[in-house]
Amino acid sequence: FFDPLVAFMISEPIVVAVLEGENAVENYRLLMGATKPEERKLGTIRKMFGLGYCENSVHGSDSETSAKREIAYFFTPSEIV
Incomplete structure (x- = not known):
């Protein structure tokens, strides 16, 4: 599972976004x-x-804890508006 996933993730540019809102993690997972x-x-x-x-075209955090950790991989606190 891991090797094909890494190969796919580095095969093309990606877009990283931070979503905010009530129940953002749960709602995005449904979407x-x-x-x-x-x-x-x-x-x-x-x-x-x-x-x-x-x-599968998209990733979304599975919890608020994971979201905070994953956001920190890509953004500094000052970059989050």
């Missing part, structure tokens, strides 16, 4: 859709753009 291709529902980002299990 993203399931990781497993067979569980993806119509209208979700992964159903529309995902190519497979690893090439």
Whole structure:
């Protein structure tokens, strides 16, 4: 799982964004859709753009704790508006 995921993630440029709002993590996870291709529902980002299990087109944190850690990988506090 890990090697194909890394290969995919470094194959093209990526866009990193920080979303803010009430229940942002939960709401974005619903919009993203399931990781497993067979569980993806119509209208979700992964159903529309995902190519497979690893090439699922989008990542979203699974909790506020994870979100804080992942945001710190890409942004300094002064960059978050």
